[in-house]
Amino acid sequence: xxxxxxxxxxxxxxxxxxxxxxxxxxxxxxxxxxxxxxxxxxxxxxxxxxxxxxxxxxxxxxxxxxxxxxxxxxxxxxxxxxxxxxxxxxxxxxxxxxxxxxxxxxxxxxxxxxxxxxxxxxxxxxxxxxxxxxxxxxxxxxxxxxxxxxxxxxxxxxxxxxxxxxxxxxxxxxxxxxxxxxxxxxxxxxxxxxxxxxxxxxxxxxxxxxxxxxxxxxxxxxxxxxxxxxxxxxxxxxxxxxxxxxxxxxxxxxxxxxxxxxxxxxxxxxxxxxxxxxxxxxxxxxxxxxxxxxxxxxxxxxxxxxxxxxxxxxxxxxxxxxxxxxxxxxxxxxxxxxxxxxxxxxxxxxxxxxxxxxxxxxxxxxxxxxxxxxxxxxxxxxxxxxxxxxxxxxxxxxxxxxxxxxxxxxxxxxxxxxxxxxxxxxxxxxxxxxxxxxxxxxxxxxxxxxxxxxxxxxxxxxxxxxxxxxxxxxxxxxxxxxxxxxxxxxxxxxxxxxxxxxxxxxxxxxxxxxxxxxxxx
Amino acid sequence: xxxxxxxxxxxxxxxxxxxxxxxxxxxxxxxxxxxxxxxxxxxxxxxxxxxxxxxxxxxxxxxxxxxxxxxxxxxxxxxxxxxxxxxxxxxxxxxxxxx
Numbered sequence: 001x002x003x004x005x006x007x008x009x010x011x012x013x014x015x016x017x018x019x020x021x022x023x024x025x026x027x028x029x030x031x032x033x034x035x036x037x038x039x040x041x042x043x044x045x046x047x048x049x050x051x052x053x054x055x056x057x058x059x060x061x062x063x064x065x066x067x068x069x070x071x072x073x074x075x076x077x078x079x080x081x082x083x084x085x086x087x088x089x090x091x092x093x094x095x096x097x098x099x100x101x102x103x104x105x106x107x108x109x110x111x112x113x114x115x116x117x118x119x120x121x122x123x124x125x126x127x128x129x130x131x132x133x134x135x136x137x138x139x140x141x142x143x144x145x146x147x148x149x150x151x152x153x154x155x156x157x158x159x160x161x162x163x164x165x166x167x168x169x170x171x172x173x174x175x176x177x178x179x180x181x182x183x184x185x186x187x188x189x190x191x192x193x194x195x196x197x198x199x200x201x202x203x204x205x206x207x208x209x210x211x212x213x214x215x216x217x218x219x220x221x222x223x224x225x226x227x228x229x230x231x232x233x234x235x236x237x238x239x240x241x242x243x244x245x246x247x248x249x250x251x252x253x254x255x256x257x258x259x260x261x262x263x264x265x266x267x268x269x270x271x272x273x274x275x276x277x278x279x280x281x282x283x284x285x286x287x288x289x290x291x292x293x294x295x296x297x298x299x300x301x302x303x304x305x306x307x308x309x310x311x312x313x314x315x316x317x318x319x320x321x322x323x324x325x326x327x328x329x330x331x332x333x334x335x336x337x338x339x340x341x342x343x344x345x346x347x348x349x350x351x352x353x354x355x356x357x358x359x360x361x362x363x364x365x366x367x368x369x370x371x372x373x374x375x376x377x378x379x380x381x382x383x384x385x386x387x388x389x390x391x392x393x394x395x396x397x398x399x400x401x402x403x404x405x406x407x408x409x410x411x412x413x414x415x416x417x418x419x420x421x422x423x424x425x426x427x428x429x430x431x432x433x434x435x436x437x438x439x440x441x442x443x444x445x446x447x448x449x450x451x452x453x454x455x456x457x458x459x460x461x462x463x464x465x466x467x468x469x470x471x472x473x474x475x476x477x478x479x480x481x482x483x484x485x486x487x488x489x490x491x492x493x494x495x496x497x498x499x500x501x502x503x504x505x506x507x508x509x510x511x512x513x514x515x516x517x518x519x520x521x
Numbered sequence: 522x523x524x525x526x527x528x529x530x531x532x533x534x535x536x537x538x539x540x541x542x543x544x545x546x547x548x549x550x551x552x553x554x555x556x557x558x559x560x561x562x563x564x565x566x567x568x569x570x571x572x573x574x575x576x577x578x579x580x581x582x583x584x585x586x587x588x589x590x591x592x593x594x595x596x597x598x599x600x601x602x603x604x605x606x607x608x609x610x611x612x613x614x615x616x617x618x619x620x
Contacts, residue, residue, distance in 0.1 A: 117601050118600070118601070119601070120593055120597035120598065120600050120601070121593070121597075212578070213576075213577045213578050214578050214580070227575060227576050227577065228577075253585060256580075256583040257576070257578070257580065259578065259580070326566065329562060329563055329565070329566055331560075332559065332560040332561075332562045332563045333560075333563050335556065335559075335560050336560050336563065343537060347538075350538070351603060351612075352602075352603070352610050352612055353601065353602060353610055354601030354602065354603075355601065355603070356603070357603035357604065359613065360540075363613065364613060365613060365614050365615065365616065365617050366612045366613050366614065366615050367538065368540075369612070369613050370538045371534075371535075371538045371539055371540035372540050374537075374538055374539045374540070375539050375540040375541060375542075378539065383539055383541065383545065383549070384549060384552060384553070384556075386537050386539065387530065387533045387534060387537060387539070387549055387553065388553060388556060388557070390533045390536050390537045391525075391529075391533055391553065391557070394533070394536070400561075400564060401557075401560070401561070401563070403567070403573060404563040404564045404567035405560075405563050405567075406573035406574055406575060407563075407566075407567035407568075407571040407572070407573050407574075408563050408566060408567055409573070409574040409577075410571055410572050410573065410574040411566060411571060413574060413577070445552060445555075445556060446555060446556060446559055459577075460577070461577055462576075462577025462578045463577075488577070488578055
């Protein structure tokens, strides 16, 4: 970790109380003048200084965080129009996944090949955060180029799960999820190609949301698989996810896949979910292929999943049994489409325009320099997927592999369409198991890939999905996530049903699930 | 459908411009064979009557108005270059000696 923004001022008890507040609570205190952004930011920097040695969520800290916070405080203190135009989240700190370009901080995507690279521009989502007055705390760890489910494929070391430091924080966005769940940041940004927002949220007890494909700009997000990638929020509450999506979402002319529609307020959709009767008559489809024993699910995961559904049913929601037989082929299709697109996207790392350059002993042609650079700069998982993708796209195999995978994609879309003809949202566990031990799946790529079973279908079909905490598994005391999915463009439904369930569960637990996490200091 | 041999992996590595070591080629040969066997199940249901989907949300070709605007300066564009020569990216020889 580099940067020197942690400072030395102890904030004492007031500071440690500030880090436990969620973003909407911080926003209210900031707006009421009860606390300054400098105080809130300093409290989080202190927390990072205290626990990130154990967690390792951050790759880089923003040395200008307190300056940014002071500028927001000044704008608020000035009153009048300057204060009135502040966005609801102005002054609230946020962590940013290192896959997103930031003009003032290195952006490595967890790869050695981009070590120290500072982009000449901001990703659109980062520019929108800054314009809304959020305070970037730093950049978070991730699997190299977002390839992985455990963050163990980062070139910069493992991130540890705050619930049990010997376990994975999920991946690829393990850094963002660990930062939020260890109270180092109230908000974070992630990216989700096959579950990289939702699965880390599930195994750390936080909330992660993948918007509809095209709902959030990807300009300045270092591309993994362009037909699957989507940027989204990582938070501790459903309302916070809605507030953050309201800031980063919406049309961007710089992204040709950006949907040019107007979107409703997702924060409002979340607030609607907490009102009486919000789920009465809601039809929740329970996907038969992803909710039963014998499908690789840990019993404690299924138990909490079905208990959550029962809570919603007691509030008047209707559970509908739906079948999606093509989901059985989703992982196979995904691990052809993703490597194929990644092998093409990663061709830009050619040692010419940015990043590492390694010249072979005695010199070489530009091609030999490229090959030596990519050998030295890419990790094992990236090499594995680039070679696999090159194979899947090569003449003679294209139809059998990439072409067939694209047909499976159609079948999966058809399954979603047929399911959504009889229900409003779909529900599955967010991940088949709780957080596994660091190192336990590194030697078996297929075992790691199977972990994405429940999250991949949404990416293949472009539909939105949210994961929120459903409780702790009885067998290991670790967080379990429940996932809801909605038809494309119907993201608001996820915030409504998510906030409704969250309210019921928090009442049952007597407070947020993360209040039960072990103390780190 | 396991036709992955060390020669195939060597060829793929050349196409992908990655100078894999012999040890990596040996390991990847085994791993790729296992992965390809597993993902080949897509052909079970990908029958000729099924259309392919390339993008999940269909959008037409997106065009913008052709108006001049602010772009990166040469210095900004070259700010991450491993090597530069004036306002250009500098690379080593494109052709080998025998070419």
